[in-house]
Amino acid sequence: MNTLIAITGLGIFCLLFEILNLRKAIVxxxxxxxxxxxxxxxxxxxxxxxYYNNMIAVSKFSTAFSSLFIxxxxxxxxxSHNFYHNHPTKISDYVAIKVxxxxxxxxMVSFGNLAMxxxxxxxxxxxxxxLAASDRLNIKSNEAGMKYFLMGSFAxxxxxxxxxxxxxxxxxxxxxxxxxxxLSAELPIxxxxxxxxxxxxxxxxxxxxPFHFWAPDVYEGSPALTTxxxxxxxxxxAIATLFKLISGMNVIASLDxxxxxxxxxxxxxxxxxxSMSVGNIMALRQVNVKRMLAFSxxxxxxxxxxxxxxxxxxxxxxxxxxxxxxxxxxxxxxxxLYVCRDHDNEDITNFHGLGKTNPLLAAILTASLLSMAGxxxxxxxxxxxxxxxxxxxxxxxxxxxxxxxxxxxxVGYYFKLIIAMYSKEPNQERTGKPFLIYATAVVxxxxxxxxxxxxxxxxxxxx
Amino acid sequence: xxxxxxxxGIENYIFLSVVLFCIGIFGVLYRRNAIxxxxxxxxMLNAVNLLFVAFSTYHQDAQGQVFVFFSMAVAAAEVAxxxxxxxxxxxxxxxxxxxxxxxxxx
Numbered sequence: 001m002n003t004l005i006a007i008t009g010l011g012i013f014c015l016l017f018e019i020l021n022l023r024k025a026i027v028x029x030x031x032x033x034x035x036x037x038x039x040x041x042x043x044x045x046x047x048x049x050x051y052y053n054n055m056i057a058v059s060k061f062s063t064a065f066s067s068l069f070i071x072x073x074x075x076x077x078x079x080s081h082n083f084y085h086n087h088p089t090k091i092s093d094y095v096a097i098k099v100x101x102x103x104x105x106x107x108m109v110s111f112g113n114l115a116m117x118x119x120x121x122x123x124x125x126x127x128x129x130x131l132a133a134s135d136r137l138n139i140k141s142n143e144a145g146m147k148y149f150l151m152g153s154f155a156x157x158x159x160x161x162x163x164x165x166x167x168x169x170x171x172x173x174x175x176x177x178x179x180x181x182x183l184s185a186e187l188p189i190x191x192x193x194x195x196x197x198x199x200x201x202x203x204x205x206x207x208x209x210p211f212h213f214w215a216p217d218v219y220e221g222s223p224a225l226t227t228x229x230x231x232x233x234x235x236x237x238a239i240a241t242l243f244k245l246i247s248g249m250n251v252i253a254s255l256d257x258x259x260x261x262x263x264x265x266x267x268x269x270x271x272x273x274x275s276m277s278v279g280n281i282m283a284l285r286q287v288n289v290k291r292m293l294a295f296s297x298x299x300x301x302x303x304x305x306x307x308x309x310x311x312x313x314x315x316x317x318x319x320x321x322x323x324x325x326x327x328x329x330x331x332x333x334x335x336x337l338y339v340c341r342d343h344d345n346e347d348i349t350n351f352h353g354l355g356k357t358n359p360l361l362a363a364i365l366t367a368s369l370l371s372m373a374g375x376x377x378x379x380x381x382x383x384x385x386x387x388x389x390x391x392x393x394x395x396x397x398x399x400x401x402x403x404x405x406x407x408x409x410x411v412g413y414y415f416k417l418i419i420a421m422y423s424k425e426p427n428q429e430r431t432g433k434p435f436l437i438y439a440t441a442v443v444x445x446x447x448x449x450x451x452x453x454x455x456x457x458x459x460x461x462x463x
Numbered sequence: 464x465x466x467x468x469x470x471x472g473i474e475n476y477i478f479l480s481v482v483l484f485c486i487g488i489f490g491v492l493y494r495r496n497a498i499x500x501x502x503x504x505x506x507m508l509n510a511v512n513l514l515f516v517a518f519s520t521y522h523q524d525a526q527g528q529v530f531v532f533f534s535m536a537v538a539a540a541e542v543a544x545x546x547x548x549x550x551x552x553x554x555x556x557x558x559x560x561x562x563x564x565x566x567x568x569x
Contacts (some may be wrong), residue, residue: 025556108551115529118530118533118534122537122541126541129544131546133551137555139555142548142552142564143564143567144567146545147547149545150491150500150504150561151542152479153504153541153545154488154491154507157487157504157508157511160508160511161507164511165514166472167519168477168514171522171524172524173530180497184553190477217567217568220567221567348564363554429550446515463520
């Protein structure tokens with residue numbers, strides 16, 4: 001709870017810095033503030049409490065994921081210093097929007113009431129619409145913002161309808177009350193319909209097949225830093241919230257009571273397989289790196305959805321997988337930001353010869369792509385290993401076989417970029433060594449490798 | 464109020480909201496003018512608000528009506544952002560038809 005208040009206060013301070021003309025100091029001060037919030041959040045870990053009539057329910061799950069979101073936001077704020085150097089007068093707005101977005105994200109994982117869930121998802125989405133369209137003179141960014149706005153508010157409407165039907169069936173918005181009454185024998189048909197609508201809305205936000213069609217366009221058109229935010233923070237938030245909704249409302253037991261559990265599992269397996277396969281196969285033929293990472297994100301969403309099959313046991317595995325994926329994503333995007341800062345597109349040709357001109361950045365990008373593909377010593381490999389192990393124990397061997405095949409396919413397009421960096425001749429000069437971009441890339445990939453060497457650090461947090 | 468709800472029946476409120484919601488969905492999917500698409504999104508959200516109020520009376524519980532205030536405030540903020548995006552599109556290409564937004568493909 002204190003985390004949420006502190007983040008909102010920090011966002012307001014960011015806006016005040018604009019008035020006080022402290023724009024130069026805004027990035028370091030915000031990073032320090034976020035580190036303070038991280039410490040505050042760490043102090044709350046382990047204390048199960050609820051505030052304001054159970055509007056906010058702090059649990060291990062919510063604090064652990066909030067810490068992940070705060071760390072990701074620190075990286076994204078650090079990257080914004082160089083990204084917005086052409087717009088020095090607007091940097092406080094961009095940073096403030098990112099901090100408010102973090103407030104929405106924290107509200108989304110620590111809700112105790114569906115009203116708070118809805119507010120959190122809207123705070124996150126509205127901030128993202130603004131960021132997606134923030135390059136306002138660029139028609140591509142406008143288009144991305146508009147498409148994201150239309151799809152996002154459409155999904156919000158569906159989620160709202162789902163909340164409404166659940167309220168109609170239960171007579172309450174409170175998650176713990178819903179948790180209890182979800183087990184009663186005679187529930188109106190509205191309850192499962194409402195659940196389905198909410199899950200569909202959340203799958204829109206996660207960008208899982210068949211609700212993924214907006215993702216590649218929006219990722220390609222948005223400014224690169226916003227794409228980084230969407231593909232790491234927003235995706236992780238959405239999948240964590242979906243997980244919390246399903247475990248918090250006791251959906252599995254309730255569906256089991258009504259003999260719908262098997263249908264639910266079949267649907268999750270189908271969506272998961274479709275997301276992995278469509279994402280990977282479409283990614284093979286992309287030349288734009290942002291678009292390729294969008295499809296890679298769709299396939300990772302498919303992997304993460306596998307955690308929904310073993311809800312009672314897989315919170316720790318989901319946290320580990322999302323951390324590994326998001327850290328690799330931040331490292332990859334910080335290199336992309338450096339390479340493509342003077343270009344109006346992000347084609348693979350821009351990366352030719354990066355291994356000769358900037359060996360460190362090329363190594364970091366290679367490491368992050370290998371982590372996403374699931375090659376050992378990087379945490380991406382162990383994340384997939386634990387997730388597959390969990391899923392096999394629950395008896396979904398077929399799904400795991402498809403997932404392994406998909407991991408092998410994904411190596412294909414990751415290596416396309418790696419080969420372009422190392423085997424082609426440099427086609428341009430790359431000057432300057434922006435400290436914050438290098439620092440972000442090194443720290444995030446170091447964290448990724450550290451988690452790969454000591455998986456239990458994160459994995460045992462939620463036991 | 465409860466008496467009227469008993470005479471009409473909660474099902475009819477649900478049917479009305481579902482019909483309005485579907486009108487909104489088809490508006491979003493088929494209309495090409497961005498302003499009309501925004502109006503369709505508002506119809507979707509207001510159909511839900513109507514159902515919230517109906518359920519609130521059905522359960523004799525005020526929470527549903529309070530939620531309507533939240534969703535109205537959120538809808539207003541959302542449309543404000545949407546209109547801002549639309550204005551910047553209009554300044555760039557001089558049109559508000561969604562058909563013109565076809566630059567991103569692949």
